[in-house]
Amino acid sequence: MRIVHRTLLLVLVVVLVGLAWYQPLDQLAVAHSEAGLKRALAAFATARGLNAVISVIQGTEVTGGAFVNVTLALGQVLDPVNDLIEQFAKLMLVVSVVFGVQLLLMQMGATWLVSLLLTVLLVGWAWLKLRQGAAPPWVGRLLMALLIVRFLVPVVAITSELSHRVFMADKYAASQQAIELSTAELGALGSGTGSSTPWWDLREKLGEKIEELKRDAERVVSHVIDLIVVFVAQTIVLPLLVLLGVWWGWRAISTPGWGGRRPVDGETPSGV
Numbered sequence: 001m002r003i004v005h006r007t008l009l010l011v012l013v014v015v016l017v018g019l020a021w022y023q024p025l026d027q028l029a030v031a032h033s034e035a036g037l038k039r040a041l042a043a044f045a046t047a048r049g050l051n052a053v054i055s056v057i058q059g060t061e062v063t064g065g066a067f068v069n070v071t072l073a074l075g076q077v078l079d080p081v082n083d084l085i086e087q088f089a090k091l092m093l094v095v096s097v098v099f100g101v102q103l104l105l106m107q108m109g110a111t112w113l114v115s116l117l118l119t120v121l122l123v124g125w126a127w128l129k130l131r132q133g134a135a136p137p138w139v140g141r142l143l144m145a146l147l148i149v150r151f152l153v154p155v156v157a158i159t160s161e162l163s164h165r166v167f168m169a170d171k172y173a174a175s176q177q178a179i180e181l182s183t184a185e186l187g188a189l190g191s192g193t194g195s196s197t198p199w200w201d202l203r204e205k206l207g208e209k210i211e212e213l214k215r216d217a218e219r220v221v222s223h224v225i226d227l228i229v230v231f232v233a234q235t236i237v238l239p240l241l242v243l244l245g246v247w248w249g250w251r252a253i254s255t256p257g258w259g260g261r262r263p264v265d266g267e268t269p270s271g272v
Contacts, residue, residue, distance in 0.1 A: 006130060013126045020118045020150055026110040029154035030103060032161035036234065037099035039172065043227055044092035046176060047085050050183045050220070054082045057186060057213075078186075081217045088224050095231045102157055109149040118146045144250060152246060156239045163238055168230045175223040175230075182220045186213075 019025060057078060108114065121143045128135035164172070 009126060009129060013122050016122055016147075016151070017119050020115040020122075023110070025154060026106060029106055029157040033099050033102045033106065033157045035161060036157075036164070037096060037103070040092050040095040040099055040231065043176060043231070044089055044096060046179050046183070047089035047092055047224075050179060050186070051082065051085045051089060053183055053187045054078045054085065058082070078213060078217055081220055084221060084224055088228060091228060091231070095235050098235045102153055105149060105153045106157065109151075109153060114146060114150055118143075118150050121146060147246075147250075152243065155246075156242050159242055160234045160238045164230070164234055168233065171226055172230050175226040178223045179220060179227075182216050182223075186216055 121139065125135045125139055125143050128139070
């Protein structure tokens with residue numbers, strides 16, 4: 001079993017060193033992050049447009065003729081939706097920043113200097129593991145930091161984008177299109193509320209418009225929640241799962257004695 005561990009350790013080091021200098025991996029990860037950034041910015045723009053339309057409706061006045069002037073805030077029906085849209089726009093801005101940070105970290109990790117330092121540390125760490133059974137703690141910490149910058153961020157970008165395409169692309173497209181359609185419908189609805197209306201038709205027309213607003217509001221809320229789920233899963237849940245998996249794997253191979261010389265009785269391992 002010790003031979004198997006040593007072989008796996010050597011194979012792991014060789015693979016990581018090769019990937020550290022493999023540029024197509026970086027190009028693929030950058031393309032995936034840019035695609036996510038474009039979707040987040042599109043959702044942010046849609047949210048701001050819907051927020052503007054709702055604000056116009058909230059300021060709409062309905063006039064009931066020469067003798068009866070009734071000022072009614074039809075937009076009050078959309079107050080809860082407007083609050084949700086504002087929070088959604090803020091979330092999309094944060095998501096856009098997350099994708100931007102991903103791109104920056106990948107650009108930093110793809111430099112030759114990081115690849116060179118990672119190669120040296122990997123070879124030194126593996127040699128200490130094979131010779132002494134463990135490496136000094138500072139070596140393990142520095143190596144882990146470089147692995148995160150060089151590999152974890154690209155892996156997260158690729159994994160989240162592939163998951164989006166397989167599981168979330170249809171929901172995103174449907175929700176984004178539905179919100180854009182609701183924005184257009186609400187805009188058309190709001191544009192017709194400022195005209196003069198005879199007082200005897202005011203109550204009936206006002207009731208119809210309120211019902212239309214309620215139906216549009218329900219649709220908007222449902223699709224906004226779907227988009228929130230998609231982006232939270234892509235930028236928070238999946239990266240945390242990947243990070244947890246990497247951490248478990250690192251803890252496993254960093255166990256003193258794994259893949260290296262078994263410490264003799266009374267000997268204290270030097271670290272991880």
